[in-house]
Amino acid sequence: MTFARAQLDEILHRLFIDAPATSLRDEDRRKSDEMAGLLAEVAAAVARRACKGEFVLVDAAAGKAYVGLLAAELILAPRGRPARVHVIEREPGRVAACRDAIARLRAPSLAIEVVAADVADPAAWPSEPDLVVALHACGQASDVIIDQSLAVRARTLLLVPCCTSKDVSAAALAQRRADQLGMPRHAEVRRRFIQSVVDAERTLRLEAAGWQSTVVSFVAPTVTPHNLLWRAERVGEPGRMAEAAEQLARLRG
Numbered sequence: 131m132t133f134a135r136a137q138l139d140e141i142l143h144r145l146f147i148d149a150p151a152t153s154l155r156d157e158d159r160r161k162s163d164e165m166a167g168l169l170a171e172v173a174a175a176v177a178r179r180a181c182k183g184e185f186v187l188v189d190a191a192a193g194k195a196y197v198g199l200l201a202a203e204l205i206l207a208p209r210g211r212p213a214r215v216h217v218i219e220r221e222p223g224r225v226a227a228c229r230d231a232i233a234r235l236r237a238p239s240l241a242i243e244v245v246a247a248d249v250a251d252p253a254a255w256p257s258e259p260d261l262v263v264a265l266h267a268c269g270q271a272s273d274v275i276i277d278q279s280l281a282v283r284a285r286t287l288l289l290v291p292c293c294t295s296k297d298v299s300a301a302a303l304a305q306r307r308a309d310q311l312g313m314p315r316h317a318e319v320r321r322r323f324i325q326s327v328v329d330a331e332r333t334l335r336l337e338a339a340g341w342q343s344t345v346v347s348f349v350a351p352t353v354t355p356h357n358l359l360w361r362a363e364r365v366g367e368p369g370r371m372a373e374a375a376e377q378l379a380r381l382r383g
């Protein structure tokens with residue numbers, strides 16, 4: 131499924147700007163490009179899931195919920211089957227912008243729940259959602275979303291991490307491993323190594339927990355430097371889990 135740029139621009143303008151004689155800014159247009167790539171992934175994940183009951187999509191660390199709301203209007207509502215979007219965001223201004231935008235959404239049959247909470251709060255999450263999507267989940271939020279998706283037994287996770295701060299747990303591991311390997315202290319050399327260890331740790335943690343994962347570029351790096359997407363499906367294949375657990379133990383030293 132592909133999404134036309136003009137259609138995405140129109141929806142973003144209607145939902146989040148909604149002022150006559152205005153147009154999208156350059157950063158909003160880049161958001162359209164991101165949305166085209168990510169919504170194609172969401173549409174494929176929805177199509178893969180043969181779900182008899184209500185389809186539940188979680189937009190985690192949602193910001194104004196561009197992903198959840200566009201998926202509601204363009205993917206879930208046109209399916210004509212029961213579906214619900216569950217938005218989790220902790221910043222009150224973005225929660226309010228999301229609630230405003232819902233009034234302008236063209237997806238009347240869909241339930242949309244907006245939870246103003248930290249993704250670390252287990253009470254913020256529905257149980258066994260079909261799909262968790264997190265776009266640009268910054269710092270530690272990506273790890274919390276992985277852990278919570280495992281805890282609530284989500285079926286599929288589409289995760290696009292953002293910046294890697296010092297509070298990311300695998301960043302400390304990466305620094306330790308860099309020292310053990312005798313990596314130079316030059317910041318640009320270390321930064322790439324640390325990102326690679328953080329990415330590897332997240333991948334192996336998902337795999338060891340039974341999630342078959344693929345890592346792909348969902349959009350060009352000129353649109354966003356944070357353009358890697360983890361596509362993970364819960365399969366629970368014991369051989370694959372054991373192999374990943376062994377690799378994870380080796381990575382952790």
Ligand SMILES: C[S@@+](CC[C@H](N)C(=O)[O-])C[C@H]1O[C@@H](n2cnc3c(N)ncnc32)[C@H](O)[C@@H]1O
Pocket residue numbers: 190191192193194195196218219220221224247248249250264265266267268271274292
């Ligand atoms: C870079 S923005 C991305 C927003 C949105 N997903 C998007 O791509 O437009 C990250 C968002 O995650 C939210 N966030 C970060 N950590 C969070 C946490 N622990 N719990 C809930 N929201 C969080 C921030 O408030 C912010 O709105």
